[in-house]
Amino acid sequence: MAIVVAASVGSVAATNYYMSPSGSDDADGLTEATAKASLGVAQKLLRPGDTLYILPGLYCPTDADIALREEPGPYAVVYNLSMCGEPGRPITIAGVTGADGSRPLFDLSRVAPEGCRVTGFLIGGRRLVLANFEVRGIRVTRTDHTQSENIRISGGAWNTLENIACHDGMGIGFYINKASHHNLVLNCDGYNNYDPVSDIDRRTGMGSGGNNDGFGCHVKGGMPGNMFVGCRAWNNTDDGFDLINCYSPVTFEYSLALSNGYDAEGVSRADGNGFKAGGFSMKPRKVALEGGKAPRHTVIHNVAIGNKANGLYANHHLGGIDFMHNSAIDNGNYNYSMVNRRGASATDNVDVDGYDHMVTGNSSVSARGRHTTWFGSTCKVDGNSWQMQGEPSASYNREALVAPRGSDGMLPAATLNEIASLRHSDKCGADFGEYVRAVAEARAESGAHAR
Numbered sequence: 079m080a081i082v083v084a085a086s087v088g089s090v091a092a093t094n095y096y097m098s099p100s101g102s103d104d105a106d107g108l109t110e111a112t113a114k115a116s117l118g119v120a121q122k123l124l125r126p127g128d129t130l131y132i133l134p135g136l137y138c139p140t141d142a143d144i145a146l147r148e149e150p151g152p153y154a155v156v157y158n159l160s161m162c163g164e165p166g167r168p169i170t171i172a173g174v175t176g177a178d179g180s181r182p183l184f185d186l187s188r189v190a191p192e193g194c195r196v197t198g199f200l201i202g203g204r205r206l207v208l209a210n211f212e213v214r215g216i217r218v219t220r221t222d223h224t225q226s227e228n229i230r231i232s233g234g235a236w237n238t239l240e241n242i243a244c245h246d247g248m249g250i251g252f253y254i255n256k257a258s259h260h261n262l263v264l265n266c267d268g269y270n271n272y273d274p275v276s277d278i279d280r281r282t283g284m285g286s287g288g289n290n291d292g293f294g295c296h297v298k299g300g301m302p303g304n305m306f307v308g309c310r311a312w313n314n315t316d317d318g319f320d321l322i323n324c325y326s327p328v329t330f331e332y333s334l335a336l337s338n339g340y341d342a343e344g345v346s347r348a349d350g351n352g353f354k355a356g357g358f359s360m361k362p363r364k365v366a367l368e369g370g371k372a373p374r375h376t377v378i379h380n381v382a383i384g385n386k387a388n389g390l391y392a393n394h395h396l397g398g399i400d401f402m403h404n405s406a407i408d409n410g411n412y413n414y415s416m417v418n419r420r421g422a423s424a425t426d427n428v429d430v431d432g433y434d435h436m437v438t439g440n441s442s443v444s445a446r447g448r449h450t451t452w453f454g455s456t457c458k459v460d461g462n463s464w465q466m467q468g469e470p471s472a473s474y475n476r477e478a479l480v481a482p483r484g485s486d487g488m489l490p491a492a493t494l495n496e497i498a499s500l501r502h503s504d505k506c507g508a509d510f511g512e513y514v515r516a517v518a519e520a521r522a523e524s525g526a527h528a529r
Contacts, residue, residue: 092127092167095120099135117157117171118145127167132211134176140188146200154194156186163205168238173210175485186228186247187215194219196226196249201234209240210487216247218275218285225273225289227253231261238524240264241487246342248273251314254295259326260303262524264517265487268292269480270342272315287315287347292338299325299373307520308489308513312336312480315347318385320354322393327373330355330380332513334493336479339386339410350386352409353377355401357393357419372397379508379516381497383407383474390440392452394419398434405441405500405507407474408467413442417452432457441507443467443500463506474500489513 093108097120101113107120113133114120120130139156146155163169173182186198198213213228226249231237233256243266244251251268254261269292274285292311295304304326310333311318318335321328330353339350355377372395381404382389389406392399395418406413416432431454442449442464449464467473478496483489494510501507 090127090167092129093123093125095123095128095130096133097130098133099137116143118143121157121159121161121171124161124169124171126162126164126169126205129170129172132171132173132182134174134180134182137182137184138188139184139186141191144189144191147194148197148200151195152193153197153200154189154191155197155200156189157199158202159199159206159208160202161206162203165205168205168207169203170207170209172207175210179485182211184211184213185215186213187217190217190219192219195224197230198227198249199229201229201231201237204235204237206234206237207240208238208242210242210485212243212245214244214246216249218248218273221276221278223289224276225250228268229253230255231258232256234258234261236260236524238262238264238521239266241266241483243267243269244271246270248275248290250290250294251292251311252294253291254304255297257301258297258304259301260524261305262520263293263306263309264520265308265483265489266293267310267483268314269310269312270314272341272347287341288349290315290348291317291320292335293318294320295328296321296323297326301326305329305331305520306333307331308517309333310336310480310489310493311338313340313342314338315341316349317351317354318382319352321375322354322357324356324375325373327375329376329378331376331378332489332508332510332516333380334479334497335380335382335385335389336476337384337386346386350410351391351393352382352385352389352406353380354391354393356395356397356399374398374400376400376402377404378402379404379510379512381405381407381500381508382409382413383479384409386410388415389413389442390415392416392418392432392435394429396422398436398457400436401438401440402436403439403506403508405443405497407443407500408445409448412448412451413444414440414450415452416450416454416457418454430454437462439506441465441501441503443473443502461505463503465502488517
């Protein structure tokens, strides 16, 4: 018997469906006892306002489950989520947490199509909510400069990803590109992602891991409203959070980047910036800017600790970025690197001091005194605190910073308490005292746009 819940618009009913590792795709999916077995089949049932509940357990798709071969790339897409909700009636795909704390786990390690990149979940639709599950084991089979992605939003809008973990695979955790706007990535984790297959280093015989970011957003111009709130990235072999080639403004807030640039065993791999918060790289290329200006990203109340390269990094951006009330501790190069590029043309392919950045209320703790670099006279630099400490990495509790989240997906008390203990000034550094309010506001804003 179907479980019908009240819809938010008119008298249109919404239906709950179920999916289980012990289910059958021949079943109707309307109860836990008659659950579907695979997402590729179950998603075809969903209409605006409906919810698919994914019961806890292990889901192991294979090449036979590939839903789409996408060019260019080419990409093999396992789950192609192109359907759309309606204003006030999103389509929800939500994991169920078991009594023992377990939740759905998608293991993508058996998906290995020759010559293809792999995307686990491709979201091209609108007004979708994905929540409360894990993805691991995504593969890379090509040896050139390539990548796979656990979850990619491409051309999607007004979508929410909440309380999802993408980890221990060869792909990027969360990736937003092309004409995607007003997407919210909330309380998600990306960690231990390393690709040992592509871009082989001749010295080690292993891949560089240079495409393994925890979170990335690389959208076209005119695509506002993409936000990352309450997220954590650790031990991804490239960057924690990356905005290179992003032509619309993005917000990072109440998020953490820890030990990126190193793999899960602590071996040094690729770039390793905590928050690569801008830039169009230094390669000569045609740079198409919205309205002739670079986007102004916002980086507020974030923490960058022990990353291989820089903690918070402007990455040769062609304009200013707002860095406000962040904390940076013991990052390998500089805690704050504000370097800009002189201009968009090939002849302006030159490093210059940062211009037009707002750098206020931040804190920096470093054993080597490498607090900041590349500040220009047009930056507003005010009310920051830079301090020395004795030994690198001796001032924080790593286990607390990456402690498991609760079933609601919020940052756990251990993480919040540790972040609070890192503040050495009442006025400077990341203050997560308003984190709960920020989560509520982000949800409300996402829902308002969806209406």
